[in-house]
Amino acid sequence: MNRSCVNCLKTMLIHLNFLCWLCGAFVVAFGEFQMIHSNFASLITTFWPIYPANTLVVTGTIVTCVCYLGVLGGMRENRCMLITFFVLLFILMLVELAMACVFLVYSREIDTYFEKDLMQSLETYKQSSPEGNKTLKDDFDAVQHLFQCCGVHGVADWRGNVPLSCCTKDPCNILLQSNWQEGCLVKVRDWFARNYLSTGAGVVTMFIIQFICLSITIPLFCHFSRHGLGYQ
Known part of the structure; x- marks a missing residue:
């Protein structure tokens, strides 16, 4: 392999890893934004990985660290960094595939956790008492107000003790309160599905970039190994 070809591959590796690093940083920032502004954290507690923000932050953090190593290895032509980057990236890709399989296989169980x-x-x-929990x-009221729903399966879940967040009018007349009739389970589940669809598209894009980086x-x-380069 001549030097021009090596320089071309090295440039591609650096730029692709930098692009992947930017994607990972954006994913972390988006996940943090969701964690700060989302109203679901205290409601979905049994199976925390279904919460999209957690998945985004963890995945994005690992991707940024691994891709940063790839950028340094390519720029310095360091064999130690490159082989470490290769191993870590290969493991990361396996974990991403495993996570995709888990969510695919246990999709029905995730619905059960939601309910x-x-x-x-x-x-x-x-x-709870008026000042308790x-x-x-606040999170449950925010969900009902945001999705215009009431209860889990419907307004009957409250058994007559319906909170003001179920009211269809704003401000609400307590004496003549008309409530949303549809439950929140379906709407919240659909919201999570849409979020994971966009998250999945981003993960697939990063997976393709990672595969190209792995191939390069x-x-x-x-x-570098044949010419004894890469450790200086």
């Missing part, structure tokens, strides 16, 4: 956690949150809401109450790393490492 169980929301019902538990609703019961806690009803049994303030965070959970092999010939570069072999070239």
